[in-house]
Amino acid sequence: MTIPEYDTVFQQVKTLLQEHAQLQAPIKDDTDLINDLGFDSLKLMEMLEEVEDMFDITYPLNDLSNLQTVKDFVLQIQQIVGSE
Amino acid sequence: MGILDKLNAMAVTRETLLPEGINPFNVVIEEIYSATEGSIDGQRVILAGTNNYLGLTFDPRCIAAAQETLGKEGTGTTGSRMANGTFSGHRALEKELALFYGCNSAIVFSTGFVTNLGVVSTLAGPGDVIVLDADSHASIYDACKMSGAKMIRFRHNNMVDLEKKLGRLGSKSANTLIIVEGIYSMLGDCAPLAEIVALKKKYGAWLMVDEAHSMGVLGERGRGLAEAVGVEQDVDFTVGTFSKSLGSIGGYCVSNHRELDLVRYLSRSYIFTASPSPASISSVRAALKVIGSEPQLRTKLWKNVEQLYQGLKQLGFELGADPSPIVAIRVPTKESALFAWKAILVKGIYVNMVIPPAAPAGLSLLRCSISAAHTSEQIDYILKTFADLKPMMTTAMA
Numbered sequence: 001m002t003i004p005e006y007d008t009v010f011q012q013v014k015t016l017l018q019e020h021a022q023l024q025a026p027i028k029d030d031t032d033l034i035n036d037l038g039f040d041s042l043k044l045m046e047m048l049e050e051v052e053d054m055f056d057i058t059y060p061l062n063d064l065s066n067l068q069t070v071k072d073f074v075l076q077i078q079q080i081v082g083s084e
Numbered sequence: 085m086g087i088l089d090k091l092n093a094m095a096v097t098r099e100t101l102l103p104e105g106i107n108p109f110n111v112v113i114e115e116i117y118s119a120t121e122g123s124i125d126g127q128r129v130i131l132a133g134t135n136n137y138l139g140l141t142f143d144p145r146c147i148a149a150a151q152e153t154l155g156k157e158g159t160g161t162t163g164s165r166m167a168n169g170t171f172s173g174h175r176a177l178e179k180e181l182a183l184f185y186g187c188n189s190a191i192v193f194s195t196g197f198v199t200n201l202g203v204v205s206t207l208a209g210p211g212d213v214i215v216l217d218a219d220s221h222a223s224i225y226d227a228c229k230m231s232g233a234k235m236i237r238f239r240h241n242n243m244v245d246l247e248k249k250l251g252r253l254g255s256k257s258a259n260t261l262i263i264v265e266g267i268y269s270m271l272g273d274c275a276p277l278a279e280i281v282a283l284k285k286k287y288g289a290w291l292m293v294d295e296a297h298s299m300g301v302l303g304e305r306g307r308g309l310a311e312a313v314g315v316e317q318d319v320d321f322t323v324g325t326f327s328k329s330l331g332s333i334g335g336y337c338v339s340n341h342r343e344l345d346l347v348r349y350l351s352r353s354y355i356f357t358a359s360p361s362p363a364s365i366s367s368v369r370a371a372l373k374v375i376g377s378e379p380q381l382r383t384k385l386w387k388n389v390e391q392l393y394q395g396l397k398q399l400g401f402e403l404g405a406d407p408s409p410i411v412a413i414r415v416p417t418k419e420s421a422l423f424a425w426k427a428i429l430v431k432g433i434y435v436n437m438v439i440p441p442a443a444p445a446g447l448s449l450l451r452c453s454i455s456a457a458h459t460s461e462q463i464d465y466i467l468k469t470f471a472d473l474k475p476m477m478t479t480a481m482a
Binding site for chain 2: 042046061
């Protein structure tokens with residue numbers, strides 16, 4: 001599958017993050033999902049269902065452990081979309 | 085940041101949620117009088133949150149079997165199954181479990197939790213895929229992590245999502261283990277097992293069913309959901325626990341795949357932990373006989389389930405979808421759950437309080453588990469109390 005542009009994925013992810021974040025913080029590449037936005041593992045898993053629908057992908061839970069920033073998240077989604 | 089900082093964060097949460105009085109996550113049962121009555125916080129209470137579905141913890145035959153073995157074989161094995169911790173009782177129980185399920189192989193582990201750790205992390209490894217239901221027990225999630233397999237979650241009981249995820253795996257589906265539960269521990273609902281089996285066959289995957297809460301509860305002979313649905317031959321691995329219907333402690337896996345026996349040599353949670361005590365094993369063997377020979381216990385259990393479930397439904401409580409021995413009442417907030425839980429305890433009833441992340445989908449629950457040993461009068465009292473406390477149980481508190 002064609003890999004979508006970084007900025008396109010970023011904009012879509014930004015909307016989701018704003019909707020699900022437990023803490024209010026500006027969403028930039030280096031925004032920390034846990035410390036800045038207040039996500040815990042459960043909240044992240046709930047949001048992943050929407051990510052899966054949005055990009056029509058399967059998001060393996062193993063990838064969550066490498067996730068720290070918004071940029072990590074966007075890059076992972078790009079990588080998964082490209083591999084499916 | 086120091087290593088203890090995350091614990092200090094937990095202390096803040098604990099103090100916010102549990103400002104004073106008895107802590108629902110640290111309850112001490114000071115005395116236990118029977119399968120359905122005990123003493124908590126100095127007060128006699130009906131136990132309606134114990135998973136003791138058939139009430140066998142106080143069955144005289146199970147107690148006598150344990151006592152006899154305790155005198156003969158001592159208090160513990162002091163070793164792992166692989167070393168000095170396999171006594172004749174452990175081996176006999178494995179044979180009896182295989183016979184009970186009509187399977188070729190059975191392995192006994194030390195708890196239900198370590199059964200999942202041992203079985204899943206040995207069956208699946210790097211290069212394999214595990215597709216698990218989102219509401220799976222923590223032991224299944226931990227086991228998947230330990231395995232090193234690719235870990236994919238499908239939405240709870242959602243067959244469209246399961247099929248979508250299996251379909252995307254392509255040839256990998258032959259190396260895929262689907263994991264579901266017979267009865268889910270928090271909401272008490274069953275897996276749609278016939279549909280899961282159909283998908284498993286369609287995509288050539290493998291299937292493991294955790295019957296922890298359904299063994300002794302479902303099926304003509306008490307073997308669980310797979311028996312009740314008539315798909316036992318299509319389940320590759322069945323796991324379960326001794327700590328619910330069987331009234332003891334320990335766990336097991338049964339399978340028609342003879343390779344299961346090899347798990348003994350590879351499973352860290354079999355090799356590196358002490359085996360169940362001989363007395364526990366004897367009580368399980370006695371309980372297994374009771375389950376196999378006394379279907380009337382299940383009849384009584386389901387009569388009690390109906391009384392509680394339909395009674396609560398008539399009172400207008402929001403419950404799990406299916407009547408089952410786990411009857412979960414949804415309450416609006418964590419704070420409401422705590423307040424109501426304490427009020428219920430003061431009235432002499434112990435239930436489980438479950439809040440996120442232990443409860444699925446951000447729910448707060450007052451979780452009752454019902455037993456064949458409960459009397460109709462006890463259930464009437466539970467219903468009357470819940471009716472009295474309903475305003476408190478259904479009002480959102482912050």
